[in-house]
Amino acid sequence: MSNDRTLTLGHSPDSDDAFMFYGLASGKVSNRGWRFKHVIKDIQSLNELALAGTLDITAISVHAYALVADSYSIMTMGASMGDGYGPIIIARSPLTRERLMDSRIAIPGLLTSACLAMQLWLDKPARDIDMLVVPFDKVFQVVSDGEADAGLIIHEGQITYNEHGFHLCIDLGKWWKDLTGLPLPLGINVIKNLFNHTEQSEITEILRDSVIYGLNHLPEAIEYAKQYSRGLNTNKVEQFVSLYVNKWTVDLGEEGKRAIELFLNRAQEKGFIQMSGPIKFV
Known part of the structure; x- marks a missing residue:
């Protein structure tokens, strides 16, 4: 060409x-x-x-x-x-994996790698997870407002979530590294x-x-x-x-x-x- x-x-x-x-x-x-x-x-x-x-x-x-x-x-x-770090799931209070299995989770897009990593961690396909799709920069807000129980965070929110008063439920990058030894x-x-x-x-x-x-x-x-x-x-x-x-x-x-x-x-x-x-x- x-x-x-x-x-x-x-x-x-x-x-x-x-x-x-x-x-x-x-x-x-x-x-x-x-x-x-x-x-x-x-x-x-x-x-x-x-x-x-x-x-x-x-x-x-x-x-x-x-x-x-x-x-x-x-x-x-x-x-x-993400080498031992990556997208995270946050909530207003700490939630276990078992609780998150039945929670509504705000996500920044169905085709994001974060969404696929979450499916692998929960061992559930997207169709069986209660997900609310919102723009990535609105996830904090919908969790804060109670429209979702938890939020899947990408981009800069991974290093600022605690400044907004949220609790870390899981770092999917750390989970993947512990599981596979790979980023x-x-x-x-x-x-x-x-x-x-x-x-x-x-x-x-x-x-x-x-x-x-x-x-x-x-x-x-x-x-x-x-x-x-x-x-x-x-x-x-x-x-x-x-x-x-x-x-x-x-x-x-x-x-x-x-x-x-x-x-x-x-x-x-x-x-x-x-x-x-x-x-x-x-």
């Missing part, structure tokens, strides 16, 4: 994604002749755009990859992996299979360069990411970015690939998902 045309590049308005793409968005790394149009949407919207095949390259949930594996490959850069795969970048392998590899390396640039120029990349942090101060932004921009973001490696494969294969064995095609990495 010619690199004359502009490629659509989807990512979320979150500080970790902004950090990853700072080098490219600011022109600090070479685009090697490719042109990119940044499409900034929340992760649930990006999942839906990937399902429609709208974007050339995009961040999506690992959960959503099950539905687009026939048309997209996983890029070996840009992954968000919990949450977000990935994917690229359409209509590109040939050489093109996919070159575009992957451009985006990898952007991640590395951010890590090597931390103060300026954090300052850029701060505008997408929904009011967090610089220290909190740096704390959140450090959680989800790590060695697996630069390169999945064999361990990162195993984590993704195990997460999806275990969910398929349970009947929680149905893979649309084989898992492919580039």
Whole structure:
């Protein structure tokens, strides 16, 4: 495919994604002749755009990859992996797993990896869980108002929930690490299979360069990411970015690939998902 045309590049308005793409968005790394149009949407919207095949390259949930594996490959850069930490379930008072089995839980999207991890932890498919789907930034509010008994928290809420007076019921990333010894795969970048392998590899390396640039120029990349942090101060932004921009973001490696494969294969064995095609990495 010619690199004359502009490629659509989807990512979320979150500080970790902004950090990853700072080098490219600011022109600090070479685009090697490719042109990119940044499409900034929340992760649930990006999942839906990937399902429609709208974007050339995009961040999506690992959960959503099950539905687009026939048309997209996983890029070996840009992954968000929780190494002993991850999405959490919070409540107004401590709730056990047994209590949560029969509780209404507010969630930020059915296709989020957090939702699939919760299903695996509860050992229940989505259809058997009482879930209230709300935007991720409204979960605290609906739990506080009593519309839900508990909330599944992603993004910055993972490090601010106690400031809102909530109790931690479970850290799904810690549970997964204790169970498998692997990081919990949450977000990935994917690229359409209509590109040939050489093109996919070159575009992957451009985006990898952007991640590395951010890590090597931390103060300026954090300052850029701060505008997408929904009011967090610089220290909190740096704390959140450090959680989800790590060695697996630069390169999945064999361990990162195993984590993704195990997460999806275990969910398929349970009947929680149905893979649309084989898992492919580039």
